[in-house]
Amino acid sequence: MTQPVIKARGLVKRYGKVTALDHCDFDLMPGEIVAVIGDNGAGKSSLIKAISGAVSIDAGTIELEGKPISFSSPLEAQDAGIATVYQTLALSPALSIVDNMFMGREIRKEGIAGSVFRALDHAKMREIAREKLSELGLMTIQNIDQPVETLSGGQRQGVAVARAAAFGSKVIILDEPTAALGVKESRRVLELILDVRSRGIPIILISHNMPHVFEVADKIHIHRLGKRLCVIDPKEYSMSDAVAFMTGAKLPEGAVEAA
Amino acid sequence: MTQPVIKARGLVKRYGKVTALDHCDFDLMPGEIVAVIGDNGAGKSSLIKAISGAVSIDAGTIELEGKPISFSSPLEAQDAGIATVYQTLALSPALSIVDNMFMGREIRKEGIAGSVFRALDHAKMREIAREKLSELGLMTIQNIDQPVETLSGGQRQGVAVARAAAFGSKVIILDEPTAALGVKESRRVLELILDVRSRGIPIILISHNMPHVFEVADKIHIHRLGKRLCVIDPKEYSMSDAVAFMTGAKLPEGAVEAA
Amino acid sequence: MSDTTQPTRKGQEFEQTLDASDKTVASFEHESRGFVDRLQHALHSNPTLVPVIVLIGAVAVFGLIAGGKFFSAFNLSLIIQQVSIIGILAAAQSLIVLTAGIDLSVAAIMVLMAVIAGNLSVYMGVPPVLGLLASFVGGTAAGLMNGLLVTRVKLPPFITTLGTWSIFYALNLWLSGAQSIRSQDIDANASILKFFGNNIALGGARITYGSILMVAVFAVLWYMLNKTAWGRHVYAIGDDKDSAELAGIRTDRTLLSVYALSGFVCAIAAWASIGRVGSISPQAFYEGNLQSITAVVIGGISLFGGRGSIMGALFGALIVGVFQSGLRLAGVDVLWQVFAIGWLIIFAVAIDQWIRKVSA
């Protein structure tokens, strides 16, 4: 059995009196898309925030490619290769597309200008950004220096995904990337996801859209009451089964407990 | 032919250089659910904001039950019977459920206490709120005085819809009410919508979720590039057709041009 | 041509199982908590208790340090008297802060209105009642001017009132010729201006009418904010203005009323200040703007709007008064009083922050 890219065990996260994660486990294998589904408030976002360093956990362990990790900030997770597209996108509206794409990993000029005077290499960043965006088929964006606030919702998603995909990530996490998008734009994002996976990067996808989930996922992690209820193979279970499990209408039996 | 509840003609709304509504028409007949679909940025939210008085239009006319109206604020639209549940919900997080439900139409005590001292009748408002919420099957909410910020996303939607449905509205407008909701919670909201319609109140529903739209709508207004492209009957067209029309893949022919 | 489930309207296939879904509400076991934790939670559900506790604590500590001098009925009533003007200004300030604004001009409005009432009644032969009336109209207009700049011109309140502060201050110096109006002249021509300087002796305590006025102003505003629709609207606007607008509140009109009322309350403070000071000094209360903000934040009203009780500002003003009086009687230099007030602000708000951190 190959080693999981991400392996979490016994995660606990409390917010005051609310227990968002209650001894939750999670696994992601190389090259696969794992969808995480569950009711509102089940703790899905909390789970991925725990993995991506956006919140600190109260208990539990996380391993990245077999090595235990404990991130105290999203930056550390990013540096370790875990790129996340949050529900809120985490873009800075007043800054340009390039600025946003390189936020936190800007490229400095070569030579003294960069090492001593810490000057940014705007030209290079622009070039790379354009390249990455067109690789992902996002060349409808004309002016790479325009502020993100002037983009449509779909375009913003595109920028956020491109940012996540661009920097040699080991894992990409997407939290409800299509929730606010139209049919056409949703499709683009799903294609983006498949495209990223085809380059061998495993993906965690949170979504409430069952058809989307069953379309792209290799495995479905069903989250309920702050923990992993079961993991199912979308080829073996129907959407009805999945919904029944996640809402507590049915209890899973013989489901793939851990990948 | 009965009179439309809402009839809009030639609406124009510009934001600086962007034309969000470009001579758009709209009709809503009594007792029906009209779904509005279209790409991101097509101008759907702008259309309903124009109708509900949240933005002022640059040109065009709107009639409510045959009478021309021109609202300069959401309050006027509400007073005229147009209740809207916005994408952002428009709730005040720190205030209680009752306060939110009665926001802008509080009930005062009887007698001098109310007329002179303008004292609120908290007891009565509480009673009515509880009643309205249970009518709509929302009695999972236990404490009607708890701040809205302590509610889950689904519960908040419920409060917003209950507020819209509670006050003898002539029309209820819902802008993407299920976008952030899980499968179970989405279902509740759809049931709420059908429930409201069954009491004879017509509804305008904006949604990107085709199965939901085709499930509940009586008519589908397809919005494209800031105007009404066509109105179709969901019993006569397939989801594929609708998507093709709204994305410009196909041109509608012989569709119900105006209801 | 239809591919839908129109007739039954039962939703997609996978939604059919929902009827059987779990209806119980999630619950988790709770760790047992220590005293501090429980205190934190208790205060969280009743945040106005915080300034009350700080106040009681401060009185107790200074009672111990400064002894009987501090703890006499006379001194305690004196403190109330001393904070009454800043207290009333803090009430006016609270209104603005609850809407997520801030008003740097409250004290400037107050002083200007005192000067107007005084000039008219003492020097220009206007009947004192009309002089007062003019100051009330003027205060309301000054507040309205701030409100119009905030709502119509859409300037941030901080900037608006930074500007109008200068304007009101200049007008004040111009009208008064920078000269104080003497107590004797007021007595002779317009003794009603000094009405709030009268007091009731109760044992050792001397309760001035001004102290009573302050409490009354807070009581009325508390009622308006908590028991009327207008008050709910003020909170809603402070909480989230856009939502309030969409919910059907005329936010601009409400904001205007808030600013106008705040200006009116400043005019009340002006009247009270004449009683308190005994004369009308155009230079007084120069720091009153920031002092009123200090009282408001120590009282636990959030500068982000929509959260906190106006009663907090009353306690905030009293806390500052108790500190100053206690330190004064303990023989501490002004210098170190200023120093102590600086830390008081930081600690009071830090405690408040700590309490709000807990989820309910």
Place this chain on the structure above:
Amino acid sequence: MSDTTQPTRKGQEFEQTLDASDKTVASFEHESRGFVDRLQHALHSNPTLVPVIVLIGAVAVFGLIAGGKFFSAFNLSLIIQQVSIIGILAAAQSLIVLTAGIDLSVAAIMVLMAVIAGNLSVYMGVPPVLGLLASFVGGTAAGLMNGLLVTRVKLPPFITTLGTWSIFYALNLWLSGAQSIRSQDIDANASILKFFGNNIALGGARITYGSILMVAVFAVLWYMLNKTAWGRHVYAIGDDKDSAELAGIRTDRTLLSVYALSGFVCAIAAWASIGRVGSISPQAFYEGNLQSITAVVIGGISLFGGRGSIMGALFGALIVGVFQSGLRLAGVDVLWQVFAIGWLIIFAVAIDQWIRKVSA
């Protein structure tokens, strides 16, 4: 058991038509627009132009009103000299405002640091360079204290600096014993403290080193804010702190660096102020905090953070200086100067607001 379209992975049936969907970008005809409209749009795309235009306009108007006296090289260089201290403070203030904060303590830090440098070098026999060094360390530490309260204790910047203002002010009085250090004593013991008072005569103009320093401080900070990653992070934090955090920026660390740097710049201002004033006066610049904020807002930097160029603050400071000089030379009373500055704040920000209203 599967009801999905697994193998083909082509999505739901209704999505199949998407390949044929319209790929053109929407475009609409535009109404022809008037001059004002076009001006508004032009300024919108380059908002820093606004203070520049106001500045040029003000210079022109006062040149006409007050004539040659105003328009002389001497007077113009004098204005720059007179604003140099508030200008440097405004640079420090801008850093904080760009992060959506506000700093009421900048001037207090500056004065305290001047007193520290002076006391050490003039009275305590410390080599002046070390005295200056101490003031730089002290200024940075004072800024850091503000930053720690903002990031660790999570106090709003307004409240933090309202508190530390009092604290720094008290320390200043305590250390200085309220005594100025005389110019001659500085000359005798630590003339380097007055370095920035030297000037270069250029025709009629007298450019002090302090004026050059101000420009240099702005240039360096502009470079840092616009050409380095740190600067992008500062803007991102001011724009939306949570997003910036999630995007992988160590927001607290960056904020700390901003506050520390701001304190350091205040120490630079302290050095410059000794040159400007000639002596070290613990009572000077009492209004400097608000004056620096005035320069920043007139310069078009948004109090909500993340928007505006630091150069705006430089122009803002100069605008205020030009107004004061022009009004003075036109024979206007101090009183009405105060009045005019009030309106200036309101108008400048109103224009800014009007320009930002347009969508690009």
Place this chain on the structure above:
Amino acid sequence: ADTTACLITKTDTNPFFVKMKEGASAAAAENGIDLNTFAGKIDGDVETQIAAVESCIAAGAKGILITPSDSRALAPVVGQARDAGLLVIALDTPFEPAETADATFATDNFLAGELIGQWAAATMGDTSEAKIALLDLNPSQISVDYLRDNGFLQGFGVDIKDPTKMGDEDDARIVGNDVTNGNEEGGRTAMENLLQKDSGVNVVYTINEPAAAGAYEALKSVGLEDQALIVSVDGGCPGVQNVADGVIGATSMQFPLLMASKGIEAIKAYAETGEKPQNTDGLDFVNTGVELVTDAPVEGIPSITSEEALGKCWG
């Protein structure tokens, strides 16, 4: 000690008041009196001074020494204190009317101004070419401010019109008035501003010595420091040193320590005998004296040198 006294100064930020406090503390210790000291936060901070008076009443003090921040506004609370049996003595700044307090120990500020005015006129000789800059305190027209300013002008030979107003003179020799807030920074900026109006300024009156030091810096920066006579009021040690250094031509020395110690003695006497101090003949206050300090004495105006003054400064 069972006698308590209070000292309430305008601020703690002015060395003059700091000195006064030192003097009062020393005298109190000597006389076995408990001294509480208070101060406003800034000049004009009436409310803090009122609160201080009230605290003194509450503390059962025998007497109060006060430098009123506003010579009119504090009258009522002073009345209360006197009604409560406290002896109230104004120091430095008289009340209006002076009888508001039981006694006033002050410099004759008008005279202080007059002396430097006379000295400046005599030093110039021909005053027809004078160009006078007046560097006042602030826009609030407080009494020390207009008394010194008008005293100076009168001594110099200018028609002062209303003796309680500054800036109402129409003598062409006056270049202008500007405010300094009584500190060096304000002095410098105000001087620059007036030089802008007329770079020929050759007589500079300043409200106090810090303002004078600032004015000197401004003149020096444009190389005009030898063109103008700078005169001032106070006689603080740094000011006297500045006379010695040639920065200030002449200054009128006040005696804050004397005011304070006399005040304390008066309270002691009052506590013991109930007796109140008597005014100087012909004045409505007790004149604590003023001495002209200059190293360029002129005929007919008694003065002391800076060297002599250094021994006395604020002693």
